[in-house]
Amino acid sequence: NVSFSNFKAIKEEYGLEYNIDISITTSLKNKDKVDLSTLISYKNKTYEITDKFERDSHLLLIGVVWE
Numbered sequence: 001n002v003s004f005s006n007f008k009a010i011k012e013e014y015g016l017e018y019n020i021d022i023s024i025t026t027s028l029k030n031k032d033k034v035d036l037s038t039l040i041s042y043k044n045k046t047y048e049i050t051d052k053f054e055r056d057s058h059l060l061l062i063g064v065v066w067e
Contacts, residue, residue, distance in 0.1 A: 001025045002042060010062065014053060022047045024061040031059050039066055 007020040022042065026034075031054065034040075038049045040063065047063035054060075 010060075014051070014062075016051065016062070018050070019064065020062055021065045022063045024063070025055075025058045026061065028054060028057065028059050034059075034061060 001024065003023045003025075004021075007023070010016065010020060010023060022040075024040070031052070034049060034052060036049055036052065040047050040049065040061075046066045048066040049061050049063050051062040052059060053062075
């Protein structure tokens with residue numbers, strides 16, 4: 001799942017102090033497939049993964065637009 005909203009809550013929950021451009025939830029089985037600085041393309045934009053967090057039954061990936 002890809003989201004472009006709820007960033008304020010994510011920043012508060014995880015203590016992040018930078019602007020978030022994308023959040024992605026995926027299966028925990030992908031946790032070793034995605035590292036920090038991994039580049040992901042979605043809808044003609046490229047995002048760099050800046051943080052990843054294990055949550056309940058899924059993995060939350062946080063990213064910023066890569067330039």
